[in-house]
Amino acid sequence: MNLQYTLPEPERxxxxxxxxxVHIVYCIPFDIGEDGNWCGDGWIIASExxxxxxxxxxxxxxxxxxxxxxxxxxxMDGCGVLIQKNESQEKxxxxxxxxxxxxxxxxxxxxxxxxxxxTDVVESNERExxxxxxxxxxxxxxxxxxxTGNGRFLKRIWLLMRPYKWKFLMISLLxxxxxxxxxxxxxxxxxxxxxxxxxxxxxxxxxLLFGVIMLLISVTGLLSTIIKNRWTTVLGSKISMNxxxxxxxxxxxxxxxxxxxxxxxxxxxxxxxxxxxxxxxxEQVFSGLVSQIVTMVFVFIIMLIINWKLxxxxxxxxxxxxxxxxxxxxxxxRIFRRQRRFDxxxxxxxxxxxxxxRVVKSFGKEEMEIERFLKINKEFAEIQAFNEKFWATxxxxxxFSVGAGVHLISYxxxxxxxxxxxxxGQLTQFSAYAGMLYAPISRMSFLPRMIARAxxxxxxxxxxxxxxxxxQLEESLVDLKIxxxxxxxxxxxxxxxxxxxxxxxxxxxxxxxxxxIVGSSGAGKSTLINLIMRLYTPDSGDILxxxxxxxxxxxxxxxxxxxxxxxxxxxxxxxxxxxxxxxKPDATLEEIIQAAKIAGAHDFICKLPDGYNTYVGESGNTLxxxxxxxxxxxRAILGDPRILILDEATSSLDTETEYQIQEALxxxxxxxxxxxIAHRLSTLRNADRIMVIDNQQCAEIGxxxxxxxxxxxxxxxxxxxxxxxxxxxxLTNKD
Amino acid sequence: MRENVRIETGDExxxxxxxxxxxxxEMLQIKYITKQNAxxxxxxxxxxxxxxxxxxxxxxxxxxxxxFSCPENFISVRxxxxxxxxxxxxxxxxxxxxxxxxxxxxxMRYFLPQIQAISSIKDEYGYSYWEVSTDxxxxxxxxxxxxxxxxxxxxxxxxxxxxxxxYEIADIYKLLPKELKxxxxxx
Numbered sequence: 001m002n003l004q005y006t007l008p009e010p011e012r013x014x015x016x017x018x019x020x021x022v023h024i025v026y027c028i029p030f031d032i033g034e035d036g037n038w039c040g041d042g043w044i045i046a047s048e049x050x051x052x053x054x055x056x057x058x059x060x061x062x063x064x065x066x067x068x069x070x071x072x073x074x075x076m077d078g079c080g081v082l083i084q085k086n087e088s089q090e091k092x093x094x095x096x097x098x099x100x101x102x103x104x105x106x107x108x109x110x111x112x113x114x115x116x117x118x119t120d121v122v123e124s125n126e127r128e129x130x131x132x133x134x135x136x137x138x139x140x141x142x143x144x145x146x147x148t149g150n151g152r153f154l155k156r157i158w159l160l161m162r163p164y165k166w167k168f169l170m171i172s173l174l175x176x177x178x179x180x181x182x183x184x185x186x187x188x189x190x191x192x193x194x195x196x197x198x199x200x201x202x203x204x205x206x207x208l209l210f211g212v213i214m215l216l217i218s219v220t221g222l223l224s225t226i227i228k229n230r231w232t233t234v235l236g237s238k239i240s241m242n243x244x245x246x247x248x249x250x251x252x253x254x255x256x257x258x259x260x261x262x263x264x265x266x267x268x269x270x271x272x273x274x275x276x277x278x279x280x281x282x283e284q285v286f287s288g289l290v291s292q293i294v295t296m297v298f299v300f301i302i303m304l305i306i307n308w309k310l311x312x313x314x315x316x317x318x319x320x321x322x323x324x325x326x327x328x329x330x331x332x333x334r335i336f337r338r339q340r341r342f343d344x345x346x347x348x349x350x351x352x353x354x355x356x357x358r359v360v361k362s363f364g365k366e367e368m369e370i371e372r373f374l375k376i377n378k379e380f381a382e383i384q385a386f387n388e389k390f391w392a393t394x395x396x397x398x399x400f401s402v403g404a405g406v407h408l409i410s411y412x413x414x415x416x417x418x419x420x421x422x423x424x425g426q427l428t429q430f431s432a433y434a435g436m437l438y439a440p441i442s443r444m445s446f447l448p449r450m451i452a453r454a455x456x457x458x459x460x461x462x463x464x465x466x467x468x469x470x471x472q473l474e475e476s477l478v479d480l481k482i483x484x485x486x487x488x489x490x491x492x493x494x495x496x497x498x499x500x501x502x503x504x505x506x507x508x509x510x511x512x513x514x515x516x517i518v519g520s521s522g523a524g525k526s527t528l529i530n531l532i533m534r535l536y537t538p539d540s541g542d543i544l545x546x547x548x549x550x551x552x553x554x555x556x557x558x559x560x561x562x563x564x565x566x567x568x569x570x571x572x573x574x575x576x577x578x579x580x581x582x583x584k585p586d587a588t589l590e591e592i593i594q595a596a597k598i599a600g601a602h603d604f605i606c607k608l609p610d611g612y613n614t615y616v617g618e619s620g621n622t623l624x625x626x627x628x629x630x631x632x633x634x635r636a637i638l639g640d641p642r643i644l645i646l647d648e649a650t651s652s653l654d655t656e657t658e659y660q661i662q663e664a665l666x667x668x669x670x671x672x673x674x675x676x677i678a679h680r681l682s683t684l685r686n687a688d689r690i691m692v693i694d695n696q697q698c699a700e701i702g703x704x705x706x707x708x709x710x711x712x713x714x715x716x717x718x719x720x721x722x723x724x725x726x727x728x729x730x731l732t733n734k735d
Numbered sequence: 736m737r738e739n740v741r742i743e744t745g746d747e748x749x750x751x752x753x754x755x756x757x758x759x760x761e762m763l764q765i766k767y768i769t770k771q772n773a774x775x776x777x778x779x780x781x782x783x784x785x786x787x788x789x790x791x792x793x794x795x796x797x798x799x800x801x802x803f804s805c806p807e808n809f810i811s812v813r814x815x816x817x818x819x820x821x822x823x824x825x826x827x828x829x830x831x832x833x834x835x836x837x838x839x840x841x842x843m844r845y846f847l848p849q850i851q852a853i854s855s856i857k858d859e860y861g862y863s864y865w866e867v868s869t870d871x872x873x874x875x876x877x878x879x880x881x882x883x884x885x886x887x888x889x890x891x892x893x894x895x896x897x898x899x900x901x902y903e904i905a906d907i908y909k910l911l912p913k914e915l916k917x918x919x920x921x922x
Contacts, residue, residue: 032846032871036842036843036846036871037871037872038848038869038871038872038873038874039872076843076844076845076846077802077844077845077846077847078845078846078847078900078901079845079846081843083780085780089778089779089780090778090780090782090793090794091779091780091781092780092781092782092843095843095846097846097898097900098898098899098900099898099900101898101899129877129897129898130877130897135864135875135877136859136862136864137862137877137897334920337920338919338920341881341920341921341922449860452860453860456860720752720755723752
């Protein structure tokens with residue numbers, strides 16, 4: 001995201017005239033003026049010492065970063081304001097639409113850093129949504145596919161095609177051969193008409209021979225078409241498989257911060273949708289286009305040779321036919337789009353009422369719902385009827401307009417035959433060629449759309465493939481036999497650089513220690529353990545394991561020694577055995593049983609009819625929450641991890657099950673460095689130390705007793721929970 | 736360890752619970768703000784501060800409860816932390832000057848351009864590019880072709896662009912027929 005716009009020339013001159021020596025660090029536009037209307041001439045300009053507000057080429061406000069107070073970006077409804085605040089007042093500096101909201105978040109944070117005498121410049125890795133050059137939407141990529149030009153597209157598509165270049169060549173040759181055959185067919189037909197039929201110079205033998213040869217030609221054409229279609233389909237699926245493979249492994253390799261920026265749906269779309277677009281492009285446009293263009297050129301040359309005037313007339317009619325065909329198709333697309341939208345609306349309504357049928361019935365509102373549905377249904381039916389009528393009328397018109405040229409040829413050709421300048425055979429051949437010239441027009445009207453789609457897809461595919469993982473793969477990675485000392489040195493991290501979730505975290509954890517982490521939701525507890533798991537890298541500061549920087553530890557070595565149990569247990573579709581073995585694929589059966597025993601899962605697994613081979617997953621055996629959780633615990637400990645992470649591992653269970661699992665965990669954590677997040681404080685009774693995260697920082701840390709004596713946040717949490725519990729007991733006793 | 740805690744808790748815990756009970760009760764009440772019980776003042780920085788009984792707030796935020804159907808009534812007044820101070824049932828409950836001050840403050844808070852005319856809507860590969868004139872001036876914006884236009888009622892339409900800006904057409908039947916036809920594809 002651009003935080004350093006270039007000022008337009010008049011603005012730049014005006015600014016430099018007043019402040020010749022100012023070095024501009026941030027420069028961003030604001031688009032709402034003081035009168036509340038859109039404006040196009042507002043700029044916020046910041047140097048390391050001052051902030052300037054420029055409006056209508058004049059500096060209307062100037063402020064000192066050090067002395068006049070800190071900046072804040074406030075989100076309003078549909079807009080945002082930048083304010084500057086100190087003890088005495090809060091002042092509105094600028095107002096802007098949502099388009100610039102995150103820009104202002106970043107810049108206000110950047111300016112506040114200068115106020116703290118820091119010189120680092122905030123950068124944003126968020127993507128722009130609109131191409132600054134052409135104004136089109138960027139399809140989630142860093143560069144605009146339209147503006148980068150076709151050269152890059154061709155280069156990239158060539159890269160995707162290169163492994164299959166010989167296959168493509170073969171297919172192209174085959175296509176040329178099949179068009180050659182159809183060109184020859186018309187030629188042969190002409191000879192037969194002119195040489196045999198007209199002069200009546202042959203007998204049954206000639207006619208039979210003609211029939212057999214025509215049949216042979218047709219069969220050859222048929223065979224080549226079949227082979228070509230089979231080859232293109234196979235090739236197409238291979239190419240899209242290849243793209244999917246590349247994308248999938250790249251996405252797996254990228255760190256979570258890349259995945260976080262995009263929804264799972266969007267990534268799935270890239271893996272499936274975009275690879276299909278490329279396949280279609282290769283299959284239809286590339287292979288089809290080449291042979292069609294070549295065929296058209298040859299056909300036209302032969303037509304010129306036979307009768308150049310008539311050939312030019314045929315050519316002149318192409319744009320007319322293309323125009324009619326394209327305009328009708330555009331209209332058809334428009335009206336059917338509207339129909340699809342209405343279809344969606346009526347489907348949504350139907351789904352709403354059906355899935356909410358309990359609510360509808362229990363409030364007795366069936367009549368109202370029926371009425372609402374009937375209304376939409378009627379409108380939909382009207383649109384549908386109109387569209388189908390339109391389609392029924394105009395689609396034959398397309399076919400007609402494309403073929404109409406042939407009638408003109410028949411007319412002029414017929415005149416030629418009568419006057420003797422044209423033979424009947426030539427007329428037949430000419431008409432056949434004209435048909436071949438016109439036939440692709442209707443198909444070619446889809447070309448621009450298909451090419452544009454392929455360009456976008458290629459851009460989006462390479463956007464992923466070119467992404468560099470922000471967890472750098474340094475060459476000096478070490479395989480570490482972890483013993484479990486962990487140290488946080490001034491760690492700061494935020495999912496957006498303008499909004500730190502954790503700030504300046506310092507923490508020393510000794511080998512084998514259990515750290516309980518508490519704090520309100522959204523305080524950054526899970527973020528802290530995400531950093532330990534190296535799903536994200538800190539913006540500043542370091543995390544050390546046994547004195548070695550986390551960044552420098554080989555990923556395989558790291559992950560094989562960390563065990564994780566999360567609140568939401570995720571089991572893959574497969575057997576219990578496979579699910580436990582996930583963390584250590586080479587584990588022996590004994591090891592798996594041992595892990596299940598420690599996790600307290602062995603007993604219930606044995607009682608299942610299929611034992612460890614029980615299929616779990618979406619349609620498989622439904623295990624209870626506690627049972628699933630125990631399998632997850634077995635999975636976590638199978639690799640004998642040195643570091644154990646429990647993120648609300650037992651919070652979704654009932655008290656009794658939780659107690660049992662706590663017991664299992666109690667056995668487990670001995671000798672391992674453990675981080676446990678919990679809302680229920682009783683869960684943390686085994687913790688050596690408890691850390692309270694509040695306000696992005698480690699607010700309190702110490703043993704249970706120490707923190708109680710401190711009478712701070714933790715003390716309040718404990719008392720509140722105990723009171724609540726004693727109330728519950730009173731209530732149950734009353735019952 | 737548990738017993739330990741029990742010794743520690745006592746009057747203070749009871750006090751804490753009492754405070755929470757009180758705030759829970761307060762949450763349920765609707766407190767109406769009128770010219771008798773409240774005083775609003777414009778700050779030099781462009782915001783509004785308020786005195787309400789003993790409470791003082793340096794910067795209030797005004798939230799319309801019914802921004803579309805009833806924008807001048809039931810306005811929730813909140814403090815810097817977002818806690819509700821009270822509700823203004825109607826701006827008529829305040830003196831005229833104060834009402835004007837609050838209206839201008841709400842105009843700053845809410846930015847929802849009203850589309851008055853549509854010059855063009857172009858559709859290209861999944862996105863629609865709009866050129867419209869609004870009560871805030873001419874503007875262009877871009878939407879996803881699907882799902883960006885929501886019909887709140889028979890006449891009212893809200894359009895959300897890809898940046899999250901929203902635009903309102905209060906009555907689509909007030910548009911010219913040719914403009915409505917352009918819009919037709921999206922509603």
